[in-house]
Amino acid sequence: MNIVVLGAGAVGGYFGAKLAKAGYSVQFLVRKNRYEQLRERGLQIESVHGNFTIQPQLILSTFDIEVPQLVIVALKNYHLQAALPQISALVRNGAIVLPLLNGVQHMNILLDAYGSSSVLGGTCYIETTLNPMGDIIHTSSLQHVVFGQIGDGISESFLSQVEDAFRKSTVQVTASSSIMIEMWKKYLFLCTFSAITATTRQPIGVVRADPVTLHFLEDLIAESVSVANANGIELPEHIQELLMQQFLAVPASMTSSLHRDLEKGLRLEIDSIQGAMIEMGRTYGIPTPSLAAVFALLHPYKDGLPS
Template sequence: MRILVVGAGATGGYFGAQLQQAGRDVTFLVRPKRADVLRERGLRITGLGTATVLAPRLVTAAGIDGHYDVVLVSVKATALPAAIDDVAAAVGPRTTVIPFLNGLAHLDALNERFGADAVLGGVVRVLTTLDAEGDIVRLGSLAEIVVGEQRGGTSPRLAQVAEVLSGAGFDFSLAPDIRSAMWHKWVFISTVGALNTLVRGSVGDAVAVPEGDRLGAQIAAEAAAVAAASGYPVPKQTLDNVQAFVTRPGSADTASLYRDLIAGQPTEAEHIFGDLIARARTLGVRTPLLDAATVALRVHEKRIGGE
């Protein structure tokens, strides 16, 4: 099966590289500037005491020459509209589109363009970032992909997807209720991102000051309340794990959104937070801490937009 990975950044680049090393037929759809970097340096993955350099097969939007069997959409939400236009020529009547974005708003955009029957739900968990040279740096061993039908249940298509994506050096699983999995990840990333944004620091920075050990748990409770009101309650053990994560003394953990914030880059503020608090308003759920983080991020976006 032909796999097209849309984006070769910290997430798409890592999983695409793993699939390539496992012998899968992988092509990366990238913008010309990223293509130049990858052709010059190769697709490099470092961190955790290892280093890998691959020669990836690259294509730009103008060079797409046919349909692919599986399209993995791995771009930030801010780049999604352009990515949808770029990848359109690669999506045919039998193509399966699997997005790896945060939140849920991206499903509406992809469904509208390609049809809901073509699009699966997806969740990825990986600890990677891009360094100044454009290389992928692993920050931890976690690497997982979960996919499922938007409507739930199983299908022959899922079995085909599992065959091509499993056994490639990362954890892979199918979810009978992928929307629940996506909501639960949304609760996690919004909690960590809001905590980092509000304290302008890591989890450990928050926990190290009086009352700081309560803030993360309070944010998690707000996000979980929105999920529950939306019909996707977070299991107690899952919520306990989120709250434990954001109350660990000495933790250097930060969300990728926060790393973009302190670097002066655009963030996924509206996709992760704006959409979440809008749903909260509709459902009558109070989210004062998430609201505060959203406002702070919107101020940031306005500032960099005016530069």
């Protein structure tokens, strides 16, 4: 299977490198700066599962790709719109898109543009970041991809190939027959986890140890679950308790990509994560005061460090 990774950052770089190391043909469609960086240093992974480096196949233009079969989209949400012409070119050549972005809003954009016979649902659980040299630092043992089709337009054999590819790359993979529910479960976890870790500037262990902060996290969860229910998402019974169990089970040192981006002074994905949840709440008449407080407190940092 020919795989294209669009966005060779913390997530795309990690999963792409694992697939390439497993012997798959992986082309990384990148922009100029990342091209230079990766050409010089190679794609270096520093991981709790073991360090390795690959010499990635780098491309700057979709013209250099012959027969793409799977396109893993691992961009930040705020870069998706500008990348649509590249994705369109790949889909026109027969590729199926597997987005690994956080949130759910991007699914409307991709499905409206390409339809469910060219777009899979997908999400991932991983904690990776780029160091100043552009190497990928994988800081906890999580490395899980969940994917599935939205309708029935993608063949079972293609789905099996995707599953096999991740499995052979020694990444945990789950092929789901209810991917939108899985994406919402991840969205609920991420929206609240990133809200609490970014606003406190602390990993989850500090949040868990403080009853006042933990109570605020419960409020964030309750609001987000109400929004999901209003959207008609068929969540498991007791989802709030399940989410809280997840928060209690993850390593105390774990934090969110949003918190890490905030610390690095990078742009924040708050529009597509907390902002989108608040917006859906408004549509359905669900009050979201705690999410709105988080959104307002992070807003000065949305485009990077305020000057």
